[in-house]
Amino acid sequence: MIQKFQFEELKLKGAYLIKPFFATDNRGGLIKDYNVDMFKANGIELELKEVFYTISKKGVIRATHFQGINQQAKLVRCLKGHVYDVIVDLRKDSPTFGQW
DSSP: OEEOOEEEEOSSTTOEEEEOEEEEETTEEEEEOOOHHHHHHTTOOOOOOOOOOOOOOTTOOOOOOOOSSSOOOOOOOOOSSOOOOOOOOOOTTSTTTTOO
C-alpha cells in the first residue's frame, strides 16, 4: 500500500493538516513526514532545522510553544494514540489573529 503526501489547509492562515507519505509491504513500512520539495509544491516554505519527538502518557497536557523573536514553524506528528493539538494565531497582522 502507498499513501502519498496529502495537504489540507486549515481555517487558520498558514496551518495545515498533512498526511505523510506512507508505504507498506510484507516486510513492514516506511513513513516520510517531511520533504522540502513536496512542502514547497503545496505552498509551505519553511526552514526546518530540528526535529523533536516527545513521549507523553495519557492525560498529559503540554505547554504552549511559540517564539516572539526568531519564530519557527512547528511540525506536530502523532506516532501512536491520539493528540488534541490547539493552534492559536498570535500574529497581529494575520487575518485569523486571535482564532484557534
